[in-house]
Amino acid sequence: MRTRPLKVALLGCGVVGSEVARIMTTHADDLAARIGAPVELAGVAVRRPGKVREGIDPALVTTDATALVKRGDIDVVVEVIGGIEPARTLITAAFEHGASVVSANKALLAQDGAALHAAAEENGKDLYYEAAVAGAIPLIRPLRESLAGDKVNRVLGIVNGTTNFILDKMDSTGAGYQEALDEATALGYAEADPTADVEGFDAAAKAAILAGIAFHTRVRLDDVYREGMTEVTAADFASAKEMGCTIKLLAICERAADGASVTARVHPAMIPLSHPLASVRGAYNAVFVESDAAGQLMFYGPGAGGSPTASAVLGDLVAVCRNRLSGATGPGESAYAALPVSPMGDVVTRYHISLDVADKPGVLAQVATVFAEHGVSIDTVRQQGKDGEASLVVVTHRASDAALNGTVEALRSLDTVRGVASIMRVEGE
């Protein structure tokens, strides 16, 4: 074994960073044996220098992250600050000053992955980010390496633990969205400002990263259709139950049937209770991957939290350190397929639509005609009358999002349709 240690600079020492530092210390011998050389924590960049950080030598702590990454003797920079800046500038500087980078930064990777990969490649360095998607669950490495000889057609998953906790709570207790969110906040599963989670921004960033790797195509955050789950109601869960379904916030990356384009989207959807994703409870994550040769694979585990995320970061750290020692780099960006990313209108799926209609003869025929005119085929219709009003629940066969939107617009203009109570996609069948 080499005795000169590899030097690691840690950017950020919050929930994840402190756990990375702790494991680097307590498991130093194991890491050294697995890497083939000791690793040394050479510096820790923080915002608040005064805070006591158990197990971390105060002499290593600095507020000058820029100086740390530019020191020139750093082998690996571990970035667990999050957000776009200063992370982006620091990572780029790290490459330029000879370091490889391990990052857990989904927002940055989704927005600037291509530029960061280019900077890594230009400098002959590694950029690894297993922790950016689904916490501890090995997902980036299996997609990038294990399935490198296969053709991935679909990635379908629950990649946000906060929203899964909320939806699971609504499903199991009948609670409304706000009540379930309040509980998630009280238990620390939701942040004070839950926007990034509940509006699907976090999941959309992960979908962009997963689609890019799965399809060997650059998928930008803007390419991902995004719909949050704040408008999911207890009534939606009741409708889902009637269909033998539950509701999950899904990230879905698909290759079109003709193979010539891809789509990526995040939205709440009904999935059958028999689907393995339906039974993913609490803040857990799970991702289905469908490919030509392997068939259906599922990866399941804790999608967030200090320790699980640190596990993913340290796995990458070991890989990057091994690469340093052998003088090689791991697989970089693979975007050779360069498939076009189609807009949401091209996505084909099934829909569950609840309409409030007048309870009089001919309404069903009117509604059915509108569906037919837009080429949307109906699978089932269920009508329930109440005090001169009626509700009509329509479940369609597979149709494009554009055709469905046209249908809904036309339905809204019918005199006999009082309102469209809800529209939800049905997935996983």
Place this chain on the structure above:
Amino acid sequence: MRTRPLKVALLGCGVVGSEVARIMTTHADDLAARIGAPVELAGVAVRRPGKVREGIDPALVTTDATALVKRGDIDVVVEVIGGIEPARTLITAAFEHGASVVSANKALLAQDGAALHAAAEENGKDLYYEAAVAGAIPLIRPLRESLAGDKVNRVLGIVNGTTNFILDKMDSTGAGYQEALDEATALGYAEADPTADVEGFDAAAKAAILAGIAFHTRVRLDDVYREGMTEVTAADFASAKEMGCTIKLLAICERAADGASVTARVHPAMIPLSHPLASVRGAYNAVFVESDAAGQLMFYGPGAGGSPTASAVLGDLVAVCRNRLSGATGPGESAYAALPVSPMGDVVTRYHISLDVADKPGVLAQVATVFAEHGVSIDTVRQQGKDGEASLVVVTHRASDAALNGTVEALRSLDTVRGVASIMRVEGE
């Protein structure tokens, strides 16, 4: 991209080999883009040269596998023959003649993994074998690389599709073992001689490989306790149901509570219906991994079959080819921890025991005394009388296998105990 192709020799052209060859041809452009150089099928060693092999140039086919691996211009040997010899000799020769190796051979890896790894290292070559365990499911790579910075404490899984198909059938239809086996054979899930599957040899080989990687310790096939599932009865399933459990053939690799030793075992066991492994249907495989930092991860997918296994082989092929191009090798054997492998007697778990006893006063007291004398604590007892005889079902708290065996031996010598109808371990709680 490099234009000179990497040369691949394929040993074996059965269900897996022919699928590997097919994908190498049909997806040649994708593989080239992902590797950074084209790959060329340079030779295919088979036993029966006359057979027509669609899509394979007859000029590439040879019966002289030894000459093929010794050609000197082969970059990667893909071994999908299976069995110990001639696979072992051929793989060793491949390393000596400059090739890296991708293998799907669980039996060989479990028996001679250490020697093969040593041969690879000596010659500066790679030995990859994702396909040897759980077919297409990425498991070796996540354990070896993604969790390289974590401490794995337990690997618990269904790693044999044939036996899972049989047990699932028994569970869902009430069929007996023979009837379910016959159906598995008719559907092609079981081989004409099912011994390797139903007696747990196949699962034991996989357990040895998984334990070795998970614990950074050499675990030989002989170190794995093995019990088949041919004696599981419909009555056992009925007992399991009463406990809210089902029965699965599990491979279990565990680190002892004090961390100083490990165990590996394969046997049928009851697991609660609420455990994710309980709902693994048909011939699917699923493996739970528990580690210090990541917590509980699960990997699920098709555990066998030509296409899924080929997917795993090709993923390894891409990785090994990339390594060739960069002049590096991937992680080799990691056995630095060298923990002792404890015998089965040291394994601690819970037990479900059915006794046929005389239906008279004092029997329960006698039986309970025997358990107490052996230090096995009873969780629940259920007694059912029938015509002067009674059956007694005892579920224990956690106890060592040695203590349980001592208890059962003593019970057998009691006059009032007519017989021990079944003993089954209870896992996953």
